[in-house]
Amino acid sequence: MTLTATSFDWVRQLVHRESAIVLQPGKEYLVEARLLPMAQQRGLSGVSELVESVRNRPDAATTRRIVEALTTNETSWFRDGDPFTALTGMVLPSLLGGRRPDEPITIWSAACSSGQEAYTIAMLLSDALPDAARRVSITATDLSREMVERTRAGRFSQLEVNRGLPASMLVRHFTRAGNEWEISPTLRRMVTATECNLAAPLPRMGPFDIVYLRNVLIYFDLATKQGILRRVRQLMRPDGWLFLGAAETTLGVDDNWERVVLGRGSAYRPRKGN
Amino acid sequence: MRALVIDDSRAMRRIVGSILEDFGYETRQAGDGRQALDVLEEGYLPDLACVDWNMPVMDGLQFVSAVRSNPAYRSVTLMMVTTESETSQIVRALAAGAHEYMIKPFTADAMRDKLALLGLLPQEVSL
Amino acid sequence: MSEHASSLVQQPITDVLDATTVQRIADDVWTALVGDGEVLVPLPVPAPEQTVSAWVQITGPWCGAVVVTCDQPTGVALTECLLRARPPAVIEPEDVDDALGELANVLGGNVKSLLPEPSSLGLPQTGPTPPASRPEDLCRVDAQWRGQSLTITVQGATGAPHAERNEVPQ
Numbered sequence: 001m002t003l004t005a006t007s008f009d010w011v012r013q014l015v016h017r018e019s020a021i022v023l024q025p026g027k028e029y030l031v032e033a034r035l036l037p038m039a040q041q042r043g044l045s046g047v048s049e050l051v052e053s054v055r056n057r058p059d060a061a062t063t064r065r066i067v068e069a070l071t072t073n074e075t076s077w078f079r080d081g082d083p084f085t086a087l088t089g090m091v092l093p094s095l096l097g098g099r100r101p102d103e104p105i106t107i108w109s110a111a112c113s114s115g116q117e118a119y120t121i122a123m124l125l126s127d128a129l130p131d132a133a134r135r136v137s138i139t140a141t142d143l144s145r146e147m148v149e150r151t152r153a154g155r156f157s158q159l160e161v162n163r164g165l166p167a168s169m170l171v172r173h174f175t176r177a178g179n180e181w182e183i184s185p186t187l188r189r190m191v192t193a194t195e196c197n198l199a200a201p202l203p204r205m206g207p208f209d210i211v212y213l214r215n216v217l218i219y220f221d222l223a224t225k226q227g228i229l230r231r232v233r234q235l236m237r238p239d240g241w242l243f244l245g246a247a248e249t250t251l252g253v254d255d256n257w258e259r260v261v262l263g264r265g266s267a268y269r270p271r272k273g274n
Numbered sequence: 275m276r277a278l279v280i281d282d283s284r285a286m287r288r289i290v291g292s293i294l295e296d297f298g299y300e301t302r303q304a305g306d307g308r309q310a311l312d313v314l315e316e317g318y319l320p321d322l323a324c325v326d327w328n329m330p331v332m333d334g335l336q337f338v339s340a341v342r343s344n345p346a347y348r349s350v351t352l353m354m355v356t357t358e359s360e361t362s363q364i365v366r367a368l369a370a371g372a373h374e375y376m377i378k379p380f381t382a383d384a385m386r387d388k389l390a391l392l393g394l395l396p397q398e399v400s401l
Numbered sequence: 402m403s404e405h406a407s408s409l410v411q412q413p414i415t416d417v418l419d420a421t422t423v424q425r426i427a428d429d430v431w432t433a434l435v436g437d438g439e440v441l442v443p444l445p446v447p448a449p450e451q452t453v454s455a456w457v458q459i460t461g462p463w464c465g466a467v468v469v470t471c472d473q474p475t476g477v478a479l480t481e482c483l484l485r486a487r488p489p490a491v492i493e494p495e496d497v498d499d500a501l502g503e504l505a506n507v508l509g510g511n512v513k514s515l516l517p518e519p520s521s522l523g524l525p526q527t528g529p530t531p532p533a534s535r536p537e538d539l540c541r542v543d544a545q546w547r548g549q550s551l552t553i554t555v556q557g558a559t560g561a562p563h564a565e566r567n568e569v570p571q
Contacts, residue, residue, distance in 0.1 A: 030438050158377055159384070163384050164387030166374070288483075328506070358514075379507050381432070
C-alpha cells in the first residue's frame with residue numbers, strides 16, 4: 001500500500017465535505033483501489049502522489065473526479081416505478097390526445113446520472129408508440145461531464161443492468177459488448193445527452209412535454225429550488241408534466257404548479273394563467 | 275412471504291437466503307433441482323423460488339420447466355439467479371418459464387429492485 | 402464466429418481476454434459478493450508458500466479453467482465475508498471449499514460470456530492449483546486482498562488440442 005495517512009485524511013475530508021459520505025478509517029484500500037487508475041492515467045506512481053499533486057495545484061475538475069470515483073453507486077432502472085407506470089398509463093395517452101399524430105414528444109431527464117432514467121423512458125415509449133424512434137426525443141442532462149459521456153455511450157456494467165431492469169427488456173434492448181451491455185442503436189438515437197447545471201441559467205432547449213427532475217431539489221436550499229422550478233417551467237409546454245422524486249414537492253416552494261395524483265404517485269403541471 | 279433458495283453452493287444459499295430474510299421472507303433451501311421439487315411435493319409452496327442454473331442431479335433450467343408444467347405450482351414465481359450471462363441463455367430461461375433473471379454477482383439492492391419489479395417486495399421495507 | 406472457432410485449433414485465451422478485463426470482472430464480484438467496499442487491489446505481493454485453489458472448467462471452442470488461488474487463512478477470511486450475514490460458529494474446510502468454489506464459479510461464468518458460444522461451465526472444484534498449459538494460453542491477475550496475495554488465472558487446459566499441434570496465433 002502506498003497511501004499515506006495524510007493523503008487518506010485529505011481524501012476523507014474532501015469526500016465528506018462534497019458528498020456528506022463518511023469514509024471510515026480502515027477504508028484506505030478502497031481509496032487506493034478507486035483512485036489508482038486515475039493516478040496511473042496521469043503517469044503518477046500512486047494515490048498519494050495524486051493527492052499531493054491536487055493539494056499543490058488545486059483543480060476543481062480533478063477534485064470532482066476524486067469525489068465521484070469514491071461515491072458513485074449504480075442507479076436503478078425503474079427507480080421508484082410509479083413515475084414510469086404513470087408515463088405510459090396516463091401521461092402519454094393524455095398528451096397524444098392533444099397532439100397531431102406527427103407532432104414530436106419531447107422529454108427531459110434532468111440530472112440523468114449514467115442514463116438509466118433516460119433509457120428506461122426510451123424503452124417504455126418504444127414499446128408504447130410504434131413510431132417512437134421518429135417521434136420521441138429525450139434530452140438527458142447532468143452536471144458531470146463523465147456522466148454525460150456515460151449516458152451517450154449507453155454502456156452498462158453487469159452490476160448496473162441487475163438494478164431493476166426486467167430481464168425481458170435486457171435481452172430485447174441490449175447486446176453484450178465485452179463484459180458490458182450496450183443499449184440498442186435505435187434507443188440510443190432517441191437520447192441526446194449534454195452537460196447542464198440546473199442551478200445556473202439553462203441552455204436553450206425544449207419546450208418539453210414531460211420533465212423528470214427527480215431527487216435533485218433535495219440537495220438545494222429554498223431559493224435555489226425556486227430558481228430551478230422557475231427555469232424548468234419556462235422550458236415546459238403549458239400542458240406538460242413534471243415528475244419529482246418521491247420525497248420532493250413544489251408545495252411551499254413554488255405556487256405555479258398544480259399537483260395531480262397519478263395512481264400511487266403524483267406529478268405536477270404548470271398552473272394556468274401564470 | 276415464503277421463498278425457496280436453490281443452489282448447490284451453501285455459501286450462495288446463505289447469501290441469497292439472508293438477503294431475502296432481511297426483506298421479511300421466510301426461507302427454505304435446496305441443493306439442486308430434484309431436492310427443490312421434493313420440497314414442493316411435500317406441500318411447501320413458496321411465493322418465490324430463486325434458482326441457480328448449474329447444479330448437479332437436476333439443473334435450474336430443468337427445474338423451471340418442471341415447475342411450469344405442473345399447474346399446482348402456478349403461484350410460484352421463478353427467478354433464475356445464476357452466473358450464466360449470455361443473452362442466449364437468458365432467453366432460454368425465460369422461454370422455459372422463468373419470470374425474472376438475476377446475474378451473479380449481484381447486490382442486496384439489486385435483489386430488492388427485482389422483488390419490486392415482481393411485486394414481491396413486502397410493503398414495510400419498500401425503501 | 403463460434404462455428405469457425407470450434408473447427409479450428411484452440412486460440413490462446415489472450416486473443417479474447419486481457420488481464421484488465423479479468424480485473425474488471427473481479428472488481429464487480431468483490432463489491433457484490435465479498436462485500437461493499439471490499440476490493441481486489443491489482444498490485445502483486447509475494448505469493449505464499451502454501452496455497453489453496455478453486456476453479457471451474459470451461460468447455461467449448463476454448464477449453465480451460467478459471468482458477469482462484471490464495472493461502473488458507475485468506476480463504477477463511479473470504480469465506481467469512483461471503484457468509485457475513487449468517488456465519489457459522491466455526492468455519493469448516495468444506496465451507497472454505499464451497500465459498501472459494503462459488504467465487505470461481507461467478508468469475509468463470511462472467512469470463513465464459515466473453516468467449517465464443519457455445520461454451521459451458523463445469524461445477525466448481527477445489528484442491529492444489531491445477532497446472533496451466535502453454536504460457537501464451539494464460540491470462541493472469543496477481544492481486545492482493547486485505548494485503549494478502551490472491552491470484553486469478555484463466556488458463557488453457559493441459560490436454561487441449563493446441564498443446565502439441567499449433568503455436569501459430571489465429
